[in-house]
Amino acid sequence: MESRSSFATARRTELFDALVDLFLAEGFARLTLDAIAARLKCSKSTLYTLAGSKERLVTSATVHFFKRATEQVESAVADIAAPRDRVVVYLTAVGEALSVASEPFMTDLAAFAPAREVYERNTRIAAGRVQELIADGVATGDFRSVHAAFAADLAATMMVRIQQGGVGAATGLDDANAYRELASILTAGITA
Template identity: 85%
Template sequence: METRSSFATTRRTELFDALVDLFVAEGFAHLTLDTIAARLKCSKSTLYTLAGSKEQLVTAATVHFFKRATERVETTVADIAGPRERIAAYLTAVGEALAVTSDAFMADLDAFAPAREVYERNTRIAARRVQELITDGVATGDFREVHAAFAADLVATMMVRIQQGGVRAATGLDDAHAYRELASILTAGVSA
């Protein structure tokens, strides 16, 4: 039998999932708390149990989005054996995780400093993860000797350009395709 505490946790997770799905599909800047509550079929007081204001709700939902995305990405990479394949799988999975986001969500994310900081923090974490994958590949001899921190910084820079729409504007590539190209170029560049 489910306890009240586990029910509350389950309900909270369901609400955050629904909130993230709403924001990802439509953005969040134009939504009021009343609209969000109506769309999620809950009360405003229920939303206030998640966060104390719309701004805090947006930030918490952004954290939830990236937590879910990170879990999916890491699950994908866990089953991959070779360093080259792991980097390609990692960056491709990041692209796929972001591919579900609407232009409105990405624009709102960029315009709202607390949510943008969550994205930037996750970009730094992803860059460190790529650095680890490169370092592992160099250690096993699968990659040539490269400066892993530089390669990770290059990846982070491109991730930010992808997020901000610069790559799409310059190349016409959507985010998922841009991540696949980044993976291809990076893995070819570090291969032994």
């Protein structure tokens, strides 16, 4: 028999997942708490159990999205052994995890400082992870001796441009393909 607290935790996770999916599809700026509650088939008081205001709800949902995305990405790279493949799979998985974000969501994210800061923090974390993957490849001799922090900063800069739509506007590539190209160019440039 499921305990009351595990049911509450499961319900909370289910609501956050539904909230994230709603925001990813439609953005969040134009949605009121009443509209969100109606769409999620819950009360406003239930939403207040998740966060004390719409702004906190948006921020918490953004954190939840990036946590979910990080789990997807790390799961994709977990069983990959070859350093080059790890970088390619990692960047491709990032693109796939973020490809569900609609243009209205990305526009709202860019305009709302607390959510934008969550995104920027996660981009820095992802860049750090790319740096680790590159450093591992340098240590094993699979990658030539490169400045791993510079290569990761290069990747992070492109990751931001991809998500802000700059790469798509300049090249016509969708996000997933832009990440594949980034992985290909980055790994080709550092392969021993």
